[in-house]
Amino acid sequence: MKEIILQGQAQQMRAAVFEEGELVEVHEEEGAFTHLVGNIYRGRVENVLPGMQAAFVDIGLEKNAFLYVADAVPPSFEDDPRSKTKPLPRIEQVLKPRQELLVQITKEPFATKGARITTNITIPGRYTVLMPKTDYIGVSRRISDEEERNRLRELAKNISPQGMGVIIRTLAEGVEGKELEDDLKKLLELWYHIIEKLPHASVPGLVHEDVDLLSRMLREWIDSKVEALTVNQTEVADGLRNTLRKLGHPAANHVRLVYKENLFEDYSVDEEIRKALRPKVWLKSGGYLVIQQTEALTVIDVNTGKYIGKSSLEHTVLHTNCEAAEEIARQLRLRNYGGIIIIDFIDMTSEEDQKQVLTTLEKACAQDKVKCQIMGLTQLGLVEMTRKKVGQTLAARYGKPCPVCEGLGWTLK
Template sequence: MQSLVSSTQTAVIKGNKLVELLIEDNIHKKTKSNIYRGIVKNIKPGIEAAFVDIGFEKMAYLPIKSSDNIKNGMEVLVQINKEGVGTKAPKLTQEISLSGRYLVLIPSNDRITISNKILEEKERFRLKKIVKSFNKEKLGIIIRTEAVNCDIDKLKEDFDLLIKRHQEILKQFKLGIGPKLLYRELDLDTKYIKDNINEDIDKIVINDKTKYDEIKSILSNINKDYIQKLVLEENKDVFDLYKVSKEIEKALSKKVWLKSGGYLIIEKTEALTVIDVNTGKFTGSLSREETMYKTNLEACEEIARQLKIRDIGGIIIVDFIDLHKKKYKENLIKKLEEALKSDKRKSEVLGITRLGLVEIARRREKDSIDS
C-alpha cells in the first residue's frame, strides 16, 4: 500500500501475481456507505423517486414508494448505497447498515441472516444462537463470513460498537439543520484490511507513517499478533520495491497474455466491455478443438481476475473461441461461474447468446480503475 499526493494505491499480491488493485482519490474520497442528513428537494411520483440535497453539487437519488411519507423540505437520514458514476447521481437508501468486522447492523429491520459462504449447518446454528442471546431489541443483523469460530465475547464487542455508532449518528442527525455528513466509512484500503486480515496474510507493507499508525490501531483491536505483519517502508515507492508496478502495467494493458500462449483483448465502451479470447501462440500437441477448449478454460480464470483488478462493472461480453461440442460449452460456463465466485462483487453469467457470445453482468459500484 502506498500513499501518493493525489491517491492511495493498494495492491493485493498472491504468489507474486496481482489479484486486486484498489485506488482511492485522496481529493475526492469514496462516498459509498457514508451516512448523511439530507433535505428532500424534489419528489417525482412518476418515477418513484425523490431528489435529496446531501451537500453535493448534484442532487442524490432516493427510490421511494407511494406509501412512503416523504415531503419536500423534509429532513431524512440516508446512506449512499451506490456511488455516482459518470453523469449518474449517487443512489441513496433509508435502510441504514453499519458494518463491523464480524457483524452488520441494520436497525430498521428485525431479521438475523448469515453469510452464504458459511456452509456448515452446525456453525450457522451456533452463530445465530449467540447473536440472538445479546440482540435483545431484535435488530436486523447480518453475520459475516469472518465470524466463523468467533466466541460470544468477540461478537458481543462488535455488536456493542455498532450500537454505539448508530446512537451517535442519530444524535448528530438531531443536532443542527441542513445537509450534513454524519458518518464517514473507512478509507478503501483501511476497510479492505479490516475486512480481510487473517492468518493467511503474510505481510502488509505501507509507505506512509500516518496510515501505518491507523492500520496498527485497527489490527490491535482485532488480534495483536497481526501487528507483526505490518512493515513500514516510509516514503519509498513500495510498488517498485516489491515489483508491483510491472505487474500492474502488464495486467492493465489492452492485450493480456495467458500462460499457454493464448491472449485476451479487452476493450471498453461507455455501454459495455468486450473481451475477445484468442489462441495466439498456443498450438501444443492437442487437436484444434481441444486447443480451443483448453485456451477458453484458461481464459475464464484470467477474465475473473481482470474484472476484479480493473473494477469493471455493468455488462461484459466475452467472445470465446468457438466450440462445437455441447459438453465443452456447458463446462466452459461452469468454469466461468466458478472463477467468478472468488469475487466479492456480485457477478452473474447470463448465458450464451445466439451468436455464441457469453454475457456477464457485474454490479457497478464506482468508476473502473482505468478512469
C-alpha cells in the same frame, strides 16, 4: 497466498492486493479518490419522479443523489418469506418534495450521474453488520456449512438489539459469540453517536463519514488468506501489528517494513494499472482478451492470438478459454467493472468442455468479495454474468475521456 502492499506518500495512502502473485485490487484515498460509499447524510428531496419511480435528493454533493423506490422502503431479503408478499409502493406515496431524509451512499457518483443512495442504513463491522431500521437476521451466503450457519444465526438472534437487524459476515466463521457481541456493541455505540449528531447537522450535509483506508482494510480485506503485509511507513506498520495481535491474526508477525517512497515500483503496480486501462489483455499462453465497456454492459472477447496449441484444436480452445476465464475474473476485480457482462469465449462443441470453462469462471469469481452471478450460456454461445457495481472503475479513477474523440478511440481523417 494473499499479500497487501500499503504505500504512503505525502497525504496519500494507496493499497494493492495480490493473490498468488497477481494484482487483483487497487485502492487509494486522497482528494478526488475519497471514498464516499458508506457515508451518511441528511438530505432533502428535490424532485419526485413517478415515471422513474425514483427521486433526486440533495445531500450537499455537486450532483443530486438518486434514490430508487426500492431503496426508500424497508429492504427485501430473498430468504425472508415476509418480503415476498409486499409489493413496492409508488414513489409519490413514500416521498414528497422538500422532505428531509437520513440516507447512505451505496454507489459512488460516476460521469454525469450522481451518487446512488438508500434510506436503509447499514453500519458494517469486522464480523457483523448492524441494520438499525429493520429486524432481519441473516448470515453471509459465503458461509456454506449449514451447522455453522445455524450456530451463527442463533448467536445473532441472541445479541441483536430490539427492533434492529444483524447480518453475520463471512469473517465471522468460527468466531466465538463474545467477539461477535463486542463487535456489534461498537456498532451500536456508533449508531447512537450518529443519532446524537443529527440535530446539529445541516440539511443537506454530512452526518457520518465512513472509516479511512487503513481501517477499511482491517475491516474488509484482512482474512485468513492474508499471509503478509508490506508497508513503507513505521507508524502504519506498528499500528497494523498492534491491531492484528488484538484480533489474534497470524499476519501480525508478517508485517514487513520497507523504507522506500515508491514501494509500488517493486511490485509493478502502476505498470499493471496502465495495462488494465487498455482494451487488449495478453494471456500467458499467447491468447488475448479484448474488453470493451459500454453504458449498458461490458463485452469481453476471447481469442487464441499467438497460441497454436500442441495436440488438437479442441485442446487449444479449451486451454485458452480456461486461462481466459481466470484472467477475466481478475480483470473484473482490478478494473472494478460491474453490471451486465457478456463473454464471447472461443466456440466449443463439447458440452463437457463448456462446463469446465464455466466451472473455472465460477471458481475464479468466488474469490471476489463483490457479488458475482454467472447465468450460463445463451443460445448464441455467449456467457452472461453480472457483478455488483461498487465504487468507481479503475478508468474513472485514473483517466478521463479523450477531448478529441470523446472516448471513441478514433479521429476523423
